[in-house]
Amino acid sequence: MSGLDPDELTRLRVDLARIARGLDRHSRGSELTRTQVSVLGTVVVRGPIGMGELATIEGLNPTMLSRLTGKLExxxxxVRDADPADRRAVRVAATEAGTAEHGRQREERARLLARHVDGLPEHHVDGLRAALPALDALATSLRDPR
Incomplete structure (x- = not known):
């Protein structure tokens, strides 16, 4: 059993979802969906990446990922092309416009978060700072496909 009781787990899940939706609602200047933003970000950060690895990282089935990358392309x-190591495999890479869009969204979300965090009482800011390692560990754990 976890160190949090069921009510605390529910609060954590709901609060994280509300934060994500709030960031989406107030910062998505483009027409990209949350999943498209995530896929684009992964490709920008990881560089050219195979579709299989990208599907695993994003937790998407290959058909859905193919549709998403087609829309982003x-x-x-x-851009999609054949993997030089295995011409049968497809990999994707960000274009200059994709990298710029990813950077724009990151900056916009950072400004939005900063504005709201700066409006919190100092003890809440300290609590958020203290929670960052635990949130990082939780995000890493949830990203692991196992």
Whole structure:
């Protein structure tokens, strides 16, 4: 059993979802969905990446990922090509426009978070700072496909 009781786990899940939705609502200047933003970010950060690895990281089935990357490619944010190590495999890379869009979104979300965090009482800011290692560990644990 976890160190949090069921009510605390529910609060954590709901609060994290509300934060994510609030960031989406107030910072998505483009027409990208949350999943498209995530895929684009992974490709920008990881560099050219195989579709199989990208599907695993993003937790998406290959068909859904193919549709998403097709839309991002049509928008000029990604390019797909054959993997030089295995011509049968497909990999994706960010375009200059994709990298710029990712950077724009990161900056916009950082400014939005900073504005709201700066408006909190200092003891809440200290609590958020103290919680960062635990949130990092939780995010890493949830990202692990096992």
């Amino acid at each position: 049509a928008a000029g944010l990604l």
